[in-house]
Amino acid sequence: MHCSKSRPPMTTPTPEKGHVAPYAHPAAGWGALKQVAINLVKEKVAGGKYKTLFKQNQPDGFDCPGCAWPDRQHASTFEFCENGVKAVAAEATSKRVTNAFFAQYTVTELMRQSDYELEQHGRLTHPVRYDAATDKYVPVDWDEAFRLIADHLRRLDDPDRATFYTSGRASNEAAFLFQLFVRMYGTNNFPDCSNMCHEATSRGLPVTVGVGKATVVLDDFQLADTIMVFGQNPATNHPRMLNELRDAAKRGATIVSINPLKERGLQRFTSPQHVSEMLTGGSTKIATMFVRPKLAGDFALLKGLGKRVIELDDAAIATGGKRVVDVDFIREHTADFDAFAADLRAESWADIVAESGVTRADIDALADVYVHSERTIACWGMGLTQHKESVRTIQLLSNVMMLRGNIGRPGAGLMPVRGHSNVQGDRTMGIEEQPDDAFLDCLGAAFDFEPPRAHGQDVVAAINAMLAGKVKVFVGLGGNFSIATPDTPRTWEALRQCDLTVNIATKLNRSHLVIGKDSLLLPTLGRTEIDEQNGVPQGVTVEDSVCMVHLSYGMNKPASPHLLSETAIVARMADATLGSDKVDWRWYAQDYARIRDAIEKVIPGFERFNERVAHPGGFHLTPASRNRVWKTASGKAQFLVHAIDKDTPIKRARARYGDDMMVMMTTRSHDQYNTTIYGLDDRYRGVYGLRRVVFIHPADRARLGFAEGEHVDITSVWEDGVTRHVQDFRLVDYDIPEGCLGAYYPETNPLVPLESIGDRSGTPTSKSIPVLLRRAG
Structure with a gap:
């Protein structure tokens, strides 16, 4: 190796027990229904909650908390999928993470568990605060939690020293209120999951x-x-x-x-x-x-x-x-x-x-x-x-x-x-670190304030700012920031330098264990659960991949009486931090239709929002280009001339390391959704009980001198001289182009350099990582 600097792996991987066998059946079919049954049993979904599945993606039910694929008129008779059922079952599970659970485990002990094991503990039930003296999360009441957030935010000498992450699971109502709060606080620091997927x-x-x-x-x-x-x-x-x-x-x-x-x-x-x-x-x-x-x-x-x-x-x-x-x-x-x-x-x-x-x-x-x-x-x-x-x-x-x-x-x-169920809607609502002036003008006029104009931080910029000590407060509205992001050891180092980290979530994940000096874990309602404000059930809206906006009502009893909705959590954070002189945050959170009325005043296309979204299937935010109206600089659909780039990091790595250098992509297994690991199988690719695998063409494996099924360590090569590596991955012969490798994330996210990002998108280049393989150990 030519790299001069190195950092040790984060943990020693636990040996996996599993096998590889060809999968010769069609996708879905009886195999999918079998997995549906297995997951309902594994999650211990109570009998009364099975009916929830029949209301998934229905006009009188709820929008699937999984992917953003649209529904035909949002009224199909019985259309749900295996991974949608996994998402619903994970939310409807009867397993609970209570105060007694946190009294049993230190954060250090929980860090030793796999992402799959953390997922299996179940739903969070109470707000908790990290206690450094015992290395445990301890109970905190909601008012105290919001006071702590407000104290940290008010203490900062510059609003840009806080960053506010948003997951694609947040509703339009929560996202709109969140961006309003943060912009009234004074920053456009909105790293979000779009930065890591469809930013290009x-x-x-x-x-x-x-x-x-x-x-x-x-x-x-x-x-x-x-x-x-x-x-x-x-x-x-x-x-x-x-x-x-x-x-x-x-x-x-x-x-x-x-x-x-x-x-x-x-x-x-x-x-x-x-x-x-x-x-x-x-x-x-x-x-x-x-x-x-x-x-x-x-x-x-x-x-x-x-x-x-x-x-x-x-x-x-x-x-x-x-x-x-x-x-x-x-x-x-x-x-x-x-x-x-x-x-x-x-x-x-x-x-x-x-x-x-x-x-x-x-x-x-x-x-x-x-x-x-x-x-x-x-x-x-x-x-x-x-x-x-x-x-x-x-x-x-x-x-x-x-x-x-x-x-x-x-x-x-x-x-x-799009990936997550409302990743598109969140961007429409203003979760955008580079907002345009027209949006800011409308927002400022509607709420009588001057929004910040400077562009804020995307995901990679936020991590770099934390590493440099420029950001001291991190607030995550859903998601699993520490694991979804690239260059995992550096991301963890960044989060641990914060004075306060806040995570709003339904279930325990790795990011709740990679924390700042102060840390709050705030449990929230899931999409499938009844959200009552002042005794009235509230519906939330989402925007799918084809720009349809529709209304969703939860059906299940909340996992705990101590949960607050995302919208309520955002409103109470804002109220504690900014007060109610300009905006009566709690008034908005008492009736989500009021938030939709506000959205109508700010965002084009949402005229008569409450009236139109009440119709089954909702309404379409028709893009101008669908009608051949082009909102480009030229006023026309624009042809562009781009040359093939012949000086890329991959080419430079190839010149340095020769044909030993391979190009790796990260990918999901069939038993996961984003960073949520539902199980350890990837049956369509013939992998069972394993996650630390590398898919490789048999000719490449033989050329590099490895035996079938041999275990390897993987090192990514980048121009900063840092050695990034992960250990003990099993080689799996696969039909993949020669010179290319595939492996699951988040296990291989440590290999993605923080500086390896898309031109003009800032997205981590997780589908083109130059790597070297060595025998394990």
Whole structure:
């Protein structure tokens, strides 16, 4: 090794007992129903709460607390998925983390438990405060907790010395009140989960099409000729999406998976919603084409796709044939097409093939599908967004879609598939470290104050500020910040330098154990639970991946009488810190319709909010680009010229370490959602009882001199000379492009350097980590 500095691993990993076996069955089907039953039993869900499942994603029920995939008219008869049931069961569990639990364990002892073990303890029941003398959490009453937060915040000499993290599970109402409180306090420090997932979408698309959201609705999937799925594994991350893809495949649409991994759910799928498939053991073939770029190869692949479209169009012009590009759309709605086309013509096919890892024949085949499709939808997940060049990649994808007019007409458009259930809504509500002046002007006018104008901190900037001693208070509205973030030892060091850390949560996780000098753990209601204020049940709203806003009411009795809703917690924090002279925070929290009235005054598109959201299915926040109105600098859909980057950290690492250097991506197992570990299996990939595994091509394993199933240590290589490593991972032979590796997060998040972020997005590059493998021990 050439690295001069090193830090030891955080803990010695516990040996895992498990096995690897091929999984030959379709996704979902009876295997999914079996796991549903197992999880309901494991979580000890009481009999009366089983009915909750039948109200999931229903107009008179609650919105799934899992993913943000939309519901067909929010009124399907019985549509829930395996991972949605896991999320509901985890919230409806009868297991409890009480004051007696915290009296039994020190924080140090709990730190030795795995993330899975922490999850299994159950629901938090009481507010607690860390006691350094005993190294335990001890009971605290709510008023005292809010006084402590207010004391710390008022003590700071600059509001920017506090940072306020938001998870995508927060409702629109809680998020709006949270951002109002923080901006009235005086800062735009809003690191949030978007910074780690779809930030490239939020920063890239507004430049090309004027909005950082989906331009399609769910009905468009019934009209599309072709659906291209980039960097996404729906069977694990958005299982209900497979029903849309199944229906599209059944009617003859072409579905293309563009992903280094050939995921099981995009091969064959048995729908639990279709009795005939379940009873006959049948299944539906989903994708008819698999295109396998190497990690970080998507930009070059898209450039090849665009180049081939231009070549075919040039040939049509030369022969007098039908044009391949949409001439009318380009003329009426776009800017700088000629420069874009000239750049594609000049690009080298040799560079495209080398940089993408995709053969010329496969690129030509993909282009053939695309140009013969009248209506195409492009979907993408974090496989596109967690790279250095992600913003440019998203922009190029939108440009390729513009070539054939595939934005702003039925059955065609852009579909960023968001992760957590309200990650999109939180951003709409103002959870944004770079707010625009129009939003701040409206907010200030509605509440009679001058909001801060300076841009605040995203996730990585917040960690760096804590490390530098510039941020002393951290408040987390949900999530698992210490584990979801990159460069885990440095993130932990940052949090431990804070004077106060506050976590608002439903269940125990690692971040509640990585704490500042003072620390509060505040338990909150879950999405499935009845939220009563002054004896009146309250509904909360969320915005899904296609910009539908709908209302959700909990149904279960709260896990503890000592819980407060997220909205109530935010209101009482604000009241304790700022008082009620400007805003009567508690008045807003007594009736969430009042918050929605305030949202209506500040955010365009929410006119008659309470009236419209009361309708089953809610309402659509229609993006201007869906109607071919372009809110860009040019007033047109904007073509951009970007070159293939030939001087990247991966290339520099390759030059230094040669072919021993591999590129790793982090990924979820099927038994987790984000950082929540429900179990230790990843059955679609054939992994059981194991999480410390590395997926590797057999040829790479043999070339590097390892035996099948051998255990290795993994070291990432970065240009700061710091050795980042994790220990004792089992090699698993897998169908993955040569030179590439896959492994689960959060176990491999320590390998992602804090400085390795996407250009203009700041997103950690968790899908393109240069690493070296060594024999374990």
